Amino acid sequence: MLRMMRRLLIAVAHGDDETLGAGGTIAKLADDGVRISLCVLTNDDGSRSESGLNVTPRASSIERAAKILGIERVTIHTYGDNRLDTVGHLELNRVFEREVRDFEPDTLFTTSMSDLSLDHQIVSRAARVAGRPGRGSVREIRCFEVRSATDCGEASGLPTFRPNCWQPLDSSHIERKLEALRAYGDEVEAWPNPRSERGVRALAEYRGSQVTTDYAEAFELLRAVL
Template identity: 90%
Template sequence: MHRTMRRLLIAVAHGDDETLGAGGTIAKLADDGVRISLCVLTDDDGSRSENGLGATPRSSAIEAAAKILGIERVRIHSYGDNRLDTVGQLELNRVFEREVREFEPDTVFTTSVSDLSLDHQIVSRAARVAGRPGRGSVREVRCFEVRSATDCGEASGMPAFRPNCWQPLDASHLERKLEALRAYGSEVESWPSSRSERGVRALAEYRGSQVCREYAEAFELLRSVL
């Protein structure tokens, strides 16, 4: 039996996590009529400001990328980038619990606890709590991989990201992902960075080849109630 996805909530720490992790899948699902909401916990780039580069608000880039991907609802919070560990886990759990109550998603996508980024780990835990079985609407929870954060996961001390779910993509969905990535401007790096367009395309080709398809994005399916 195959469960039909109707409403998807994407829970991330940073604008661009959703695009790097699942941009092609989001574009495909939006085309298929799935209603999609994006909740981002931070709206600046704290590591840039610490380096004297000046924090740049990400809200307009997040909105632009969401529009390209077909995300209809965007919620951006103002927690500090790379500082989610200074916010209580309970408070962040409640942010996503409120999102679940308001949007009533049947599916949640989030980052992986295997990522090097502590923000990604904290968001993942909060999203899993909000999507736990109970009175909520969520029946499926998946984690996606984010280039550089998941690539460096061995330094996190957590078990490695192990995909068990693949979404095949066609070229148009991969192109939408790359177009959304461009909306983030300076966050896109040049080859051979894994966060370059070529790096993102290479991962899509690799994940696709694992399931004999042209392109794909891979997920860890944590729970699915049919």
Template identity: 40%
Template sequence: MKRVLVFSAHPDDEALGCGGSIARWAEEGVAIHLAFIADGIGARNEHSAAEKTALQNRRAAAESAAGILGATSVHFDDLPDNQLDSVPLLEITQRVEALIVAHQPDTVVTHHAGDLNIDHRRVHQAVMTACRPQRGHPVRTILCFEVASSTEWQPPGSGAAFEPDWFVDISATLPRKLAALDAYAAEMRDWPHPRSREGVEHLARWRGATVGCDAAEAFMLARALR
């Protein structure tokens, strides 16, 4: 693993889903590039001035979180929040493809296919389309993460279940994951909401306990070429 490109629908998904792994990989010398496909604000129906301020604040939070985690670069796209089903899949895919060409990642990390949030599902679909296994394609590993308050909220039978088979030990980097989420304070909720600081830590501790370490992040492997 030399270059990782993380595709998230919204700023904060990356910290929730794989913040500890990003921090660990960065410490190991891996170049981590973050890409946010939707603006994360537009669905809130705020007045234009307030919406502009909210967008600036959300992007500033993402930049701060990226710095905490050790990411190499951050890319913000401008597709509409919680409305990616209104955008042609081809358009989303082409934006994903352009970033893959620019960064030449060997590993791509993105959302799970069965999340409740429509933007998560569309980003997953666009990434898988952009990463069709063709000769010369740079991506050799694709991992899908879970996002608290979306992945587990999809009821049985309504989407693919998240059944992790790849774990990253984040015992040493869990504090940085939580610090990155502190940068997204406006997006966090109070306990016992799953997107609370306590909820995120409990999930990391549980994922760790299932594989014999203090804390972990769980993924589903979509593809690995060795």
């Protein structure tokens, strides 16, 4: 018998990681009555400006996307975009440990160690520390793929993203995912960029074809206690 998910914590470095990686699944789980909390470590795109002055705040976009997907609780921190490697690991571990303690999730979603983005790797490591056995309520941990980060990792010598868990979705979940992605404005690129709407839909179709369904999102299931 499969364990029923009740409370999901999503741990990410950047606003839009949650939508690109698991937006359709989040929408489905919210519809199914799962309570969902999102913790984002950065709140702008500061790494895109050489001076660090012309940055775009993302807090309002994160909150709009969360509302579209059905996320009820959002925590946004102000660490530097693409500068998480300048923060002590213990500090970041404690951020997610506090989230686990306060929200008491039974399930944790985060980014993959296969991602080219160092921020994503750091978040994945810290989230796994917070969700380790015997230290909290987490019984299941999944890592998701983020277009243009996960699909560039292998060419850089990182481990390949190897999904072993698929969530079938219907068209309404994919439309919600795309609507949430639009909340991030310029983060949506033009085709054939993998972050384009067509690229996002194409990945959902491909992952669906792997399990003979119209659409799906794929995950690396790291641990599941039934």
